[in-house]
Amino acid sequence: MYLNCHSYFSLRYGTISPEKLLALSAANGFKTMALTDINNTSACLDFARLADKYNINPVLGVDFRNGAQQQFIILAKNNTGFHNINTYLSTFLHDTSLIIPEQAPTLEDTYVIYPYIHGKNFNLKTHEYIGVKPQDLNKLKFSKTNNNRSKLVILQPVSFEDKKGFNTHRLLRAIANNCLLSKLPKSEEGQETDNMLSAKQLSEVYNEFPELIENTKSILKQCTINFDFSGDTPNNQKSYTKSEDLDFKLLKKLTYDGLDYRYQKPDAVIFNRIEKELGIIKEKNFVSYFLMNWKILKYARSKNYYYVGRGSGANSIVAYLLRITDVDPVELDLYFERFINLYRKNPPDFDIDFSWTDRDDITQFIFKTFKNTALLAVYNTFKFKASVRELGKVFGLPKSEIDTLSKGHYNIKTLDKLSKLVLIYSEYIQGFPNYLGIHASGIIISEKPIHYYTATFFPPKGFATTHFDMVVAEDIGLYKFDILSQRGLGKIKDTVAIVQYNHPEKPPIDIHDIKSFKTDENIKHILRNAQAIGCFYVESPAMRMLLKKLQVDNYLGLVAASSIIRPGVAKSGMMREYILRYRDPERRKTAHPVLLNIMPETYGVMVYQEDVIKVAHYFGGLTLAEADKLRRGMSGKFRSRDEFLSVKQLFFNNCKAKGEPQHVVEEIWKQIESFAGYAFAKGHSASYAVESYQSLFLKAYFPLEYMVATINNFGGFYSTELYVHEARMHGGSIEAPCVNTSFNDTIINGKTIYLGFMFLHGLEVKTIKKLLFEREKNGAFKSLDDFIERLSISVEQTALLIKINAFRFTGVNKRELLWEAHLKTSKTVIQDHVINLFETKRIDYKTPELPSTTLEDAFDALELLGFTLCNPFYLLEQTAVQPLRATQLTKFKNRIISIEGYLVTTKNTRTSNGKYMHFGTFLDYDGHFIDTVHFPPVASKYPFRGKGIYTITGKVIEEFDCVTIEVIAMEKLAIVQDPRYSDPSPKFITQNKKTPTNRHLK
Structure with a gap:
């Protein structure tokens, strides 16, 4: 008898999870209930899916409100009504300027309930009713509305x-209104009585109005909703050509057409694999899914967009021949059943990576090409620390107290009542949905209109977006297309173009010649020595150390390393075991013989997702159907569901029946569980490795051009500063931006690299556009006067360019140039110049000699670029005293040493008992890497204190040819005082008035 129930997807209003609503309904004796979240349908499908579990007939609808003001509720009689409600709601969510009217529209197969308003005359249609709250019952007795009880519910x-x-x-309403709890208007909150009464209690409240009870039951009885949650039938667009028979003929033709491109002499193994795959793809109704991916990537190639196809679909030879992926499953012996099997309900994953500059156009193409398309949502939830801040403001706590609470720097016993309430309720709302966002990559293309399943909203990205997430989409048989963006592909594409202009004499690069890259000795050298800074997926400190430990110098080794580095393998302890078995053939004999037989290539260690499926099938005795449940469980999305737990028990039962020792079974299951949510399919890792090889080739032969592309694509794992440093280590000469040479992006001329204007903090886009347009139209600037005369920009913008030495070609000291700029340029924003017939003569001001120093240049660069263009060790208050360098550490194995290092990056993690520890990456004086480990006692006593140079004291540890320092003490060193606000230091050379700045202290 509940027509107006809110879950916590009534964002910042409701406080009950959808499943809890169902549990409450069942506990209170109800068989039917309506979920009507406020302007939202996020919970609807999950509510309908879970309803059977509680023996509840679900009714779906929406509570339409302007803010907290309820206008009306619309309930769906059936799926058609739900479709109509979603379409209507979406008009307001796509155009937020629209106001929901007082009068509901007439929508087929729906009921409308208006809230009772005393004294209001309702002109109701057949499907419309008035909802009476308990507190309105007394007023109803004396109202004309009481005379028409057939319309009351x-x-x-x-x-x-x-x-x-x-x-x-x-509290949620106060957060939503951005006000103190004490200032929250009553009109913005519900009634304290808006909770669930038992069937008996509700009947007693309305016992004087039996007609209301009967009317409510009648409406609910006539409402049914039916969705298939079995997943047996995909609900993606069923046909690509509008004929499923033609679809299969086209897929088969495209597959065989791709043989010439991929194979010189295809053999029986290849043909058998093709036929096997095509048969299962057809039987599972995945044909259109393959064709739509092919269509998207055919368009991408027509636009010369670089892409990488990965995911479990990379195990497919059909995908390889359709050029969806670049991984040959026959060459790599990829496990067919990881890609697809007869028991699999959902299509294989195709994660398609594009350059971040190309992805939006691909998305636009998909929306234009396919009719029923939408982006998937994600539920951005309340996080504890953020909730502490929000609730601290709601309770009116001072900022200092909020900071203390959010950082956890408090003694719970000394906190006042309000502070304790903040912590209690922050923990309570943790995990509540806060607002809807956009999934990083997921797009659905359905056979039915999107509004058949959900309402859509229209975020700034400009594409219709569902109210539900990828898990709900998969429950309903809508399998996503993953269109992702990454900077690695942008770097590769841009490097090829940069090489063309910096080395026009060289032949064009065939970046897709992966076969020759795999045997290239220079690439092997980079891999073995972990010199892959900037290269896709192999540059992080952890990967750099793993490459050293494994001494990887081949494609298959890199494929394995790409998966071994994942948290699942590391967490189970098998990463270390893999390294030991990799380096010591004798140790491989200690592997369980069945596991070694299943996974000889990885020495009996589970490395890939398909290894887990193989182990479950061959060792655990699971059928492929049961193993497919395990595959789904490994995604991390379904681990809490009964299906995963039932497979676990079956695994143990089968192993026990085979006589396997309990401790062995427990250890293997522990490894299986560690893969959940983290492991890569081998084809996925192989796809990553292809892109890694492309970037490794460019790094090996064109390191400066590759670093320029890396800088312009905003780096990778590290900050821009490190890639500038890496370019310098490869012989590049780094120049600050120059008004006559630089562009928005960083450019290279020979070995000289000019940083781009876009890296100057505070320099406006319109200033850069004006500068470049004027320079292209009328040539280089001759002087500061010429620059000021030709460009109408503010003195503040001119000053930024002067401070970074962008006018160094004039030979005039920048302090003098700053004086001139302030004297000759208005501080107000001036309009673009109007062309005059006669040139205006400027007054030639005489400025005094104002010498500046290289130290000032360093601090200006630090302010404007975020890093200096000189060696950061030159900024130390006291000259570096430790003579030790990173290359010498191997001589001091197991000894305590001290070394100075410039902090590059840190990784924070927790030990098994929950204490924080850190891994650090530093550069020594010569620019080589120092890797450190900071165990909890040291991490607590000697915390990192931000960017800068540290004296590191610790024990040198060498394991598998990889050197780290176990830190026992650490001190951040002081840098010199900023000379721009003090007397310049005598250790720096003073610039002569007519001498260009020496920007590279070497």
Whole structure:
């Protein structure tokens, strides 16, 4: 008898999870209930899916409101009504300037319930009713509305479970209104009585109005909703050509047409694999899914977009021949059943990576090409620390107290009542949905209109977006297309173009010649010595150390390393075991013989997702259907569901029946569990490795051009500063931006690299556009006067360029140039110049000699670029005293040493008992890497104190040819005082008035 129930997807209003609503309904004796979240349908499908579990008939609808003001509720009689409600709601969510009217529209197969308003005359249509709340019953007795009881229904809202839920609701409303709790208007919150009464209690409340009870039951009885949650039938667009028979003929033709491109002499193994795959793809109704991916990537190639196809679909030879992926499953012996099998309900994953500059155009193409398309949402939830801040403001706590609470720097016993409430309720709302966002890559293309399943909103990205996430989409048989963006592909594409202009004499690069890259000795050298800074997926400190430990110098080794580095393998302890077995053939004999037989290539160690499926099938005795449940469980999305737990028990039962020792079975299951949510399919890792090889080739032969492309694509794992440093280590001469040479992007001329204007903090885009347009139209600038005369920009913008020495070609000291700029340029924003017939003569001001120093240049660069263009060790207050260098550390194995290092990056993690520890990456004086480990006692006593140079004291540890320092003490060193606000230091050379700045202290 509940027509107006809110889950916590009534964002910043409701406080009950959808499943909890169902549990409450069942506990209170109800067989039917309506979920009507406020302007939202996120929970609808999950609510309908879970309803069977509680023996509840679900009714779906929406509570239409302007802010907190309820206008009306619309309930769906059936799926058509739900479709119509979603379409109507979406008009307001796509155009937020629209106001929901007082009068509901006439939508087929729906019921409308208006909230009772005393004294208001309702002109109701056949499908419309008035909902009466318990507090309105007395007024109803004396109202004309009472005379037409056939149009009255019960309207007992359910928004929270109890008093704590109501308090939480009020806090959420205060957050939504950005006001103090004490200032929250009553009109912005629900009634304290908006909770669920039992069937008996509700009947007693309305016992004087039996017609209301019967009318409510009648409406609910006529509402049914049916969705298939079995996943047996995909609901993606069923046909690419509008004929499923033609679809298969086209797929088969495209597959065989691709043989010439991929194979010189295809053999029986290849043909058999093709036929096997085509048969299962057809049987599982995945044909259109393959063709739509092919269509998207055919368009990408027509636009010369670089892409990488990966995911479990990379195990498919059909995908390889359609050029969806670049991984040959026959060459790599990729496990067919990881890609697809007869028991698999959902299509294989195709994660398609594009350059971040190309992805939006691809998305636009998909929306234009396919009719029923939408982006998938994600539920951005309340996080504890953010909730502490939000609730701290709601309770009116001072900022200092909020900071203390959010950082966890408090003694709970000394906190006042309000602070304790902030912590209690922050923990309570942790995990509540806060607002809807956009999935990083997911797009659905359905056979039915998107609004058949959900309402859509229209975020700034400009594409219709569902209200549900990828898990709900998969539950309903809508399998996503993953269109991702990454900077690695942009770097590769841009490097090829940069090489063409910097080395016009060289032949064009065939970046797709992966076969020759795999045997290239220079690439092997980079891999073995872990010199892959900037290269896709192999540049992080962890990967750099792993490459050293494994001494990887071949494609298959890199494929394995790409998966071994994942948290699942590392967490189970098998990464170390793999390294030991890799380096010591004798140790491989200690592997369980069945596991070694299943995975000889990885020495009996589970490295890939398909290894887990193989182990479950061959060792655990699971059928492929049961193993497919395990595959789904490994995604991390379904681990809490009964299906995963049932497979676990079956695994143990089968192993016990085979006589396997319990401790062995437990250890193997522990390894299986560690893969959940983290492991890569081998084809996925192989796809990554292809892109790694492309970037390794460019790094090996064109390191400066590759670093320029890396800088312009905003780096990778590290900051811009490190890639500038890496370019310098490869012989590049780094120049600050120059008004006559630089562009928006960083450019290279020979070995000289000019940083781009876009890296100057505070320099406006319109200034850069004006400068480049004027320079292209009328040539280089001759002087500061010429620059000021030709460009109408503010003195502040001119000053930024002067400070970074962008006018060094004039030979005039920048302090003098700053004086001139302030004297000759207005501080107000001036309009573009109007062309005059006669040139205006400027007054030639005489400025005094104002020498500046290289130290000032360093601090200006630090302010404007975020890093200096000189060696950062030159900024130390006291000259570096430790003579030790990173290359010498191997001589001091197991000894305590001290060395100075410039902090590059840190990784924070927790030990098994929850204590923080860190891994550090530093550069020594000569620019070589120092790797450090900071165990909890040291991490607590000697914390990192931001960017800068540290004296590191610790024990040198060498393991598998990889050197690290176990830190026992660490001190951040002081740098010199900023000379721009003090007397210049005598250790720096003073510039002569007519001498260009020496920017590279070497």
